[in-house]
Amino acid sequence: MNVFMSVRRSAQLCLFAAITAVALPAAAQELPQPQPQPQPQTIIPAAPQIAASSWILMDANSGRILAEHNSDERLPPASLTKLMTAYLVERELDRGTIKPEDMVNVSENAWRTGGSKMFIEVGNQVAVDDLLHGIIIVSGNDASVAMAEHLAGGEGPFADLMNQHAARLGMVNTHFENATGLPGDNHYSTAHDLARLSRHIINDYPEHYAVYSQRHFSYGGIDQPNRNRLLWRDPSVDGLKTGWTEAAGYCLVSSAERDGMRLISVVMGTSSEEARAQEAQKLLSYGFRFYETMKLYERGAVLSTPRIWGGDINELRVGVDEEVYMTLPRNRNEELRARLNLNSELQAPIAVGDDVGTLEVYLGEEMVGERDLVALENVEEGGLFKRLFDQVRRFFSGLIANFTD
Numbered sequence: 001m002n003v004f005m006s007v008r009r010s011a012q013l014c015l016f017a018a019i020t021a022v023a024l025p026a027a028a029q030e031l032p033q034p035q036p037q038p039q040p041q042t043i044i045p046a047a048p049q050i051a052a053s054s055w056i057l058m059d060a061n062s063g064r065i066l067a068e069h070n071s072d073e074r075l076p077p078a079s080l081t082k083l084m085t086a087y088l089v090e091r092e093l094d095r096g097t098i099k100p101e102d103m104v105n106v107s108e109n110a111w112r113t114g115g116s117k118m119f120i121e122v123g124n125q126v127a128v129d130d131l132l133h134g135i136i137i138v139s140g141n142d143a144s145v146a147m148a149e150h151l152a153g154g155e156g157p158f159a160d161l162m163n164q165h166a167a168r169l170g171m172v173n174t175h176f177e178n179a180t181g182l183p184g185d186n187h188y189s190t191a192h193d194l195a196r197l198s199r200h201i202i203n204d205y206p207e208h209y210a211v212y213s214q215r216h217f218s219y220g221g222i223d224q225p226n227r228n229r230l231l232w233r234d235p236s237v238d239g240l241k242t243g244w245t246e247a248a249g250y251c252l253v254s255s256a257e258r259d260g261m262r263l264i265s266v267v268m269g270t271s272s273e274e275a276r277a278q279e280a281q282k283l284l285s286y287g288f289r290f291y292e293t294m295k296l297y298e299r300g301a302v303l304s305t306p307r308i309w310g311g312d313i314n315e316l317r318v319g320v321d322e323e324v325y326m327t328l329p330r331n332r333n334e335e336l337r338a339r340l341n342l343n344s345e346l347q348a349p350i351a352v353g354d355d356v357g358t359l360e361v362y363l364g365e366e367m368v369g370e371r372d373l374v375a376l377e378n379v380e381e382g383g384l385f386k387r388l389f390d391q392v393r394r395f396f397s398g399l400i401a402n403f404t405d
Contacts, residue, residue, distance in 0.1 A: 044290050047066075047283075048283070050282060052267040053073070053249065054073050055070075056266050057265050057283040058196075058199065059261070059262070059327040060199050061261075061295075061327075062326055066287050075269060076183060077188065077268070079139045079241065080181060080189065080194055083253065085144050087165070087197065088162065089151070091204075092151060093208065101127055101128070106122055110142050113142050113182075114182070133211055136241065138225075145180065155178055169196060171189070171193035173189065181245070194266050198240055201239075212239030212240050230277055234281065236256040237254055240253045240254060249271065250270045250272055250273055251276060252265075252270075256288075262293075265283040265287075290330060291329060291330060292329075293328075294328070296325065299321060300321070303318055303319045309347050311380065312379065316375055319376050321374050326363075337362050338359060339360040342357040349379060351375065354375045358370055358373055359372075
C-alpha cells in the first residue's frame with residue numbers, strides 16, 4: 001500500500017500533513033499539493049577548496065554528507081583516536097559501571113607515556129571525571145592510558161574494545177592499536193569514520209558533550225588550553241578534538257550548532273594549527289550558508305493507521321522509532337513529500353517494533369531519505385468469531401478491489 005503526503009512547515013517544526021491509510025489495497029495515492037509562495041532558490045556552489053589531504057562535512061542529526069574529499073582514505077588519526085577513548089568512558093559512565101568520582105590508580109606505564117600530558121603522577125589516584133577532562137581538553141596521553149588500564153586492564157585489551165565498538169558504529173575503515181593515537185603500523189582511521197563517531201558522541205551521550213567546549217583545564221596546579229582554536233573564534237563551535245603527529249599532520253574534528261542545525265567537519269593532514277582551524281571554518285560556514293536541517297517527525301509519531309486483519313483491534317498505529325531529520329538546500333522545503341510503502345495484508349499478531357513498511361522522503365523527484373516504518377503497538381489475535389468475520393470481509397474486499405482495477 002503506497003501513500004503520498006506533502007511536507008509543510010508548522011509554527012515550531014516541519015511536520016508532514018496527517019494522512020490515514022485506507023483499508024483496501026490501492027495504488028499510490030498523492031494528496032493535493034499545497035500552493036506555496038514562490039521563493040528564490042538557493043544556488044549551491046561547489047564546496048570550497050580545502051587544504052587538507054582528507055576532509056568531510058556531515059550533518060549531525062540527519063547524517064547527510066554535504067561535502068567530502070578522500071573521506072574514506074585510511075590515514076593515521078593521531079589524537080583524534082581519543083574520541084573513541086572518551087566515547088568508551090562516557091559509555092561506561094552512562095551504563096553505571098563507573099562513576100565520575102571513582103578513583104583510578106596511575107601506573108608507571110601511564111605516567112611514562114610520551115607526547116601530550118595531563119601531568120598525572122605515578123602512584124597517585126585520579127578521579128574518572130578529571131581523567132575524562134584530561135583526555136578531551138588537553139589530549140593527555142597519560143590520562144588515556146590510565147583510563148584504558150582502569151577499564152580493560154591494559155591498553156591492548158582496551159584497543160580490542162575500541163575496535164569492537166568501531167565495528168558496531170559502522171567505522172569500516174578504522175583499526176586502533178592504542179588509546180592515544182601515538183603512531184602504530186596498523187593504527188588508522190578515516191575522515192568519514194571519525195565524523196560517524198563524532199555523531200555518536202554528540203547524540204548518544206549528550207550529558208557529557210559540554211566537556212568538549214571547555215577552553216582550559218587545570219590539574220595539579222598546571223593550566224592548559226584546549227588546542228581547538230575555533231572555540232575562541234566562533235561562538236557556535238563547541239567541540240570536538242585536535243590531533244597531530246608528524247605522519248598525520250594537523251587534524252581537527254569540529255562541531256557547531258546554529259539555529260538548531262548541527263554540523264560536523266573533519267580535516268586531516270593540514271599543514272599547521274592555523275591551517276586546520278581555517279579549513280574547518282570554511283567547511284562549517286559553507287554548510288550553514290547553503291543548507292538547512294528540518295525535523296520531520298518525532299520518535300513515535302503516528303504516520304498511518306492501516307487495517308490489520310484477524311486482530312483484537314481493526315487498525316494498527318504505524319510510525320517511526322527514531323526522530324527523522326532531513327538536510328536539504330535552503331528554500332526548498334516546500335518540495336518535500338513523503339511516501340509510505342506499507343506491507344499489504346497486515347495480519348495479527350504484530351509486536352511493537354515489527355517492520356511494516358518504509359517511509360521514503362523525496363525532494364522533488366529525488367529520494368533523499370528512507371526509514372523503516374514500525375508498529376507502535378502490540379496487536380494480539382482476535383477471538384475465533386473475529387478472525388472468521390475478518391476472513392469473510394477480507395475475501396469480499398479482495399473481490400471489490402479486483403472488480404475496480
